[in-house]
Amino acid sequence: MIEFSTSAAPIDADEWIDPEVVAFCGIDASDLARYRRPASFVSQGGTVPQPDPHAKPNFVFPDDWRERGEALFHMTDDEIAAALSVPTPPVPKKRAANG
Numbered sequence: 001m002i003e004f005s006t007s008a009a010p011i012d013a014d015e016w017i018d019p020e021v022v023a024f025c026g027i028d029a030s031d032l033a034r035y036r037r038p039a040s041f042v043s044q045g046g047t048v049p050q051p052d053p054h055a056k057p058n059f060v061f062p063d064d065w066r067e068r069g070e071a072l073f074h075m076t077d078d079e080i081a082a083a084l085s086v087p088t089p090p091v092p093k094k095r096a097a098n099g
Helices: 019-025 029-036 063-072 077-084
Strands: none
């Protein structure tokens, strides 16, 4: 699963960008850098369509998730947020080195 999130407070990207997912999706270093620092977004009142499900990064759903996963491409942002909101990061926070 690839995580897209919004937050009023700053987030630690290292906790939210799972290296296993990056590798699985074939996301290269330049794409990852672009995803970490996306272009500024100006709301268009919900009129922006969902992205092409066949565009990069490629979404590959496991067989038992395929139907639900494909349904996401037809949901509004609010529907997706309500269905998939998970406030816990997938990557454990790194502890500061002593010394």
